[in-house]
Amino acid sequence: MHPYRRKVLEGLISQDMSEVISKTQGQTPKGLTAEGDHAGRLRNLAHKKDHKISREIGLKLFKDMTLGRRFEDKCAEMYYRGKMFGFVHLYNGQEAVSSGVIGAMQQKHDWFCSTYRDHVHALSAGVPAREVMSELFGKETGCSKGRGGSMHLFSKEHHLLGGYAFIGEGIPVALGAAFSSKYKKEALNDNASDSVTAAFFGDGTCNIGQFYECLNMAQLWKLPIIFVVENNKWAIGMAHDRATSETEIWRKADAFGMHGEEVDGMDVLSVREAAERAVKRARAGEGPTLIECLTYRFRGHSLADPDELRSEEEKSFWASRDPIKKLEQDITDQGIATSQELRDIEKEIDSIVNESVEFALSAPDPDPKELTRYIWAED
Numbered sequence: 001m002h003p004y005r006r007k008v009l010e011g012l013i014s015q016d017m018s019e020v021i022s023k024t025q026g027q028t029p030k031g032l033t034a035e036g037d038h039a040g041r042l043r044n045l046a047h048k049k050d051h052k053i054s055r056e057i058g059l060k061l062f063k064d065m066t067l068g069r070r071f072e073d074k075c076a077e078m079y080y081r082g083k084m085f086g087f088v089h090l091y092n093g094q095e096a097v098s099s100g101v102i103g104a105m106q107q108k109h110d111w112f113c114s115t116y117r118d119h120v121h122a123l124s125a126g127v128p129a130r131e132v133m134s135e136l137f138g139k140e141t142g143c144s145k146g147r148g149g150s151m152h153l154f155s156k157e158h159h160l161l162g163g164y165a166f167i168g169e170g171i172p173v174a175l176g177a178a179f180s181s182k183y184k185k186e187a188l189n190d191n192a193s194d195s196v197t198a199a200f201f202g203d204g205t206c207n208i209g210q211f212y213e214c215l216n217m218a219q220l221w222k223l224p225i226i227f228v229v230e231n232n233k234w235a236i237g238m239a240h241d242r243a244t245s246e247t248e249i250w251r252k253a254d255a256f257g258m259h260g261e262e263v264d265g266m267d268v269l270s271v272r273e274a275a276e277r278a279v280k281r282a283r284a285g286e287g288p289t290l291i292e293c294l295t296y297r298f299r300g301h302s303l304a305d306p307d308e309l310r311s312e313e314e315k316s317f318w319a320s321r322d323p324i325k326k327l328e329q330d331i332t333d334q335g336i337a338t339s340q341e342l343r344d345i346e347k348e349i350d351s352i353v354n355e356s357v358e359f360a361l362s363a364p365d366p367d368p369k370e371l372t373r374y375i376w377a378e379d
């Protein structure tokens with residue numbers, strides 16, 4: 001790690017540790033659990049509903065989430081073996097959000113807009129694992145032709161509008177896609193134009209201006225967009241409740257007259273149901289929805305983060321609510337599939353992930369002569 005960056009990180013660690021320790025060691029303010037307010041909110045939401053699912057949907061979700069998790073674990077391995085460059089932000093723990101929302105939408109028809117934590121959104125949108133892995137290796141076969149890397153995945157074919165290194169940059173891009181869908185329908189009389197756009201972003205991103213500007217426009221014009229907040233409590237080393245005056249982000253929708261919902265982001269079936277309601281509303285011309293998914297990242301902010309500042313109580317609270325294990329429990333409880341069938345799916349996924357690494361390792365580097373290609377529109 002760059003020495004300057006290490007200093008910054010160490011500064012943040014010592015600053016935030018005292019806060020975390022005072023909240024978790026007997027100093028818990030009234031109304032908070034030992035694991036913190038974020039956990040307390042999830043506790044209140046959990047187990048509210050008994051969802052029924054078909055075998056087809058249950059297995060589809062299990063495959064997608066397992067692919068997301070195992071792909072990210074493989075990325076960590078490849079990063080530490082020096083195969084990837086720059087910052088790499090993993091999605092472990094948050095899979096229910098990507099699979100729940102994108103799984104409720106139509107691939108190659110609806111639109112998806114991500115952040116720098118974008119690998120799993122790309123996979124859920126249908127971008128092949130080998131194209132994502134090659135991109136992370138900087139290869140010509142990557143979905144952004146090796147020019148983007150981990151934080152800039154893009155796929156025209158799969159309607160992935162990009163990953164963005166700057167927080168909040170994707171929100172106005174998503175707004176534009178939603179506007180274009182409505183404009184085609186209403187101004188250009190294209191009745192088939194009913195695509196919905198999902199914009200994913202984090203809790204920390206909800207404190208910047210673009211978020212509010214886009215909420216305003218989306219509601220004003222009743223755009224077919226879903227704002228999906230992945231509230232994992234942390235923005236690098238800044239705890240959510242230290243950075244924002246109203247921690248319940250879904251309530252901010254109300255200020256714009258927009259529909260907002262909070263959902264258990266560790267339960268893919270709850271996320272999926274909320275997304276289905278939002279998609280229905282958007283396609284019917286009833287406008288946007290703000291969905292706040294309460295979730296947690298199981299790893300550090302990026303692979304360069306030693307993850308030393310979050311308390312063990314907090315981490316273990318969320319680890320015990322692993323969204324993939326939760327879905328497995330629901331699937332087996334409902335008799336939709338056996339544990340053996342799920343183990344077989346894991347093997348299938350492992351071979352897809354391993355193949356993506358083989359493919360990426362043997363893929364060509366971009367030709368240095370084409371350094372400036374794909375920057376400008378070509379004929």
Ligand SMILES: Cc1ncc(C[n+]2csc(CCOP(=O)(O)OP(=O)(O)O)c2C)c(N)n1
Nearest residue numbers: 117165166167202203204205232234235236
């Ligand atoms: C405009 C801008 N300001 C600051 C940063 C530095 N930065 C990188 S990640 C991050 C935290 C974002 O946290 P959150 O939105 O909660 O997303 P998460 O990493 O938790 O998924 C910040 C401030 C940035 N990338 N872009």
Ligand SMILES: [Mg+2]
Nearest residue numbers: 202203234235
């Ligand atoms: Mg966050």
